[in-house]
Amino acid sequence: MEEKVKDLWDPQTKLGRMVKEGKIKTMEEALRSGLVLREQEIVDLLLPNLEEEVINVNLVQRMTDSGRKVSFLVIAAVGNRDGFVGLGKAKTKETRLSIVKAIKDAKLNLIEVTRGCGSWECRCGAPHTFPYRVKGKSGSTEVTFKPAPWGVGLVVGKTVKPILELAGIKDVWTFTKGTTRTTVNYAQATFDALKKASQIRVSKGQEKVLGVKRALGE
Secondary structure, eight states: OHHHHHHHOOOOSHHHHHHHTTSOOSHHHHHHTOOOOOOHHHHHHHOTTOEEEEEEEEEEEEEETTEEEEEEEEEEEEEOSSSEEEEEEEEESSHHHHHHHHHHHHHHTOEEOOBBOOOTTTOOOOSSBOSSOEEEEETTEEEEEEEOOTTOOBOSOTTTHHHHHHHTOOOEEEEEESOTTOHHHHHHHHHHHHHHHHHOOOOHHHHHHHTOBOSSOO
């Protein structure tokens, strides 16, 4: 499958050419390069075990001078359940096309996820939860994730659960503010928290205590 993608693919970006030529061999290297992901084939080649999940399909209607216009807004997530996750959305007149475009958007928004064991009740050192408390926000929705001990599971809503599972998070406490019934904002607030978790830097000593594991090596 990987060879087929590589043979049929004619990369249009510098990052794409480097991947096809074998100069970049892992997703870690691709994200560390600082070059923007603009071709989903890069992700297909470097993370062939990536899983896809449709988070929500919403019918959107609006009135125009020519009549009622109907489209489908899709939120989708991708991830390898081990440190990489992406979230995307798309809106078209066809459900299937919206799903395809949302998955492509999710691949192009792929990020690394920092995991660890920041729960004082656990401290097992395994990367099963967040290393520290993190917050994410989108619109009026704010979500806070707090490290949970091993075995608690994902104490989250159904919108958030598949995103965290695809990221490789297995245990977490969740607190929310705002309107979580707005699926788009709830999902994007979750993704915002995941990005912020990876941006936080702590000392080497704290990393050891919290069992920090980054998808991208330091």
